[in-house]
Amino acid sequence: MGRVYGILGWLNFFSFTENQETIFSYFPWFILKNKKWEIIKLKNWKQHNNHFIIQINNITNRSLASKWTNTEVFISSNQLPKLDQNEYYWNDIIQCKVFNITNKYLGIVINLISNKYNDILVIKNEFKKNHTKKTMIPFINKKIVTNVDIKNKIITVKWN
Template identity: 45%
Template sequence: MGKIKKPYGILGYLKLISYTEIKKNFLNYKPLFIKKKKKYFYIKIKKYKKKKNIFLIKINNIKNRTKSIKFKNKKISTNMYNLPKIKNNYYWKDIIKCHIFTKKNKYLGKINNIITNKKHDILIIKKKKKILIPFIYKKIIKYIEIKKKIIFISEKYI
């Protein structure tokens, strides 16, 4: 759903980057969890403020910067059953770990992460070196087979 970056100010606010397509939508998903040491902990967003490309959030009973530091760089998630059902489509979590091939069957590697930006998202592949592939459907991304975890791309962009 998103990632907490770092504390903001002295009152316990945290900077949050939303991974949802419509950035404010992360507020609609409940329950929300943070993973710490292989365990998930429930969090409740008490307040939020929009500031440029991020949200400032207050969670549970965090009232100062000292207590908010323990949430730095933690990801916020929800249960899959809370997400809307989609037909003939996929979530970014489905794309992670897909294997990338060119249309001529040259193996490029496995997707490790996705960078989201204003223009288009970027797939990150780590093999011997990092490869960045813009997620532009039809032009670069030619075919996706989610069940087989395979994506085919155009050669002319590699």
């Protein structure tokens, strides 16, 4: 959840689901607050520019809402639709080891970024002690990403 919106306790909210409104069909929502999982109950939501604003039950003013800013929302993975063979969620790709087609280890996936052209793998590689390098590789299936093995957590790419 982003910053507070207005004086009545609304919060800016950004969805990272493929169809952004789909997030409102996955309930309950959870947050990790003070090392404890809490359930969020939504009172209302609205489309606002390129994101949403939400109202959480019992959050009625700006001061109460400010305690919820910069909080990530989680859902249970069993709420997600079942995928066909050779399909995967972004979350499945995180922590995959990445090798190029000559079997050179490039690093581990730490994030994915989406832009209007294609998704991008963010790879972390500790190639020297205390020295970390990040590499960004376009996720272009078959052209750059040649294989994704979710079971063994290995991705093969055409990349040096």
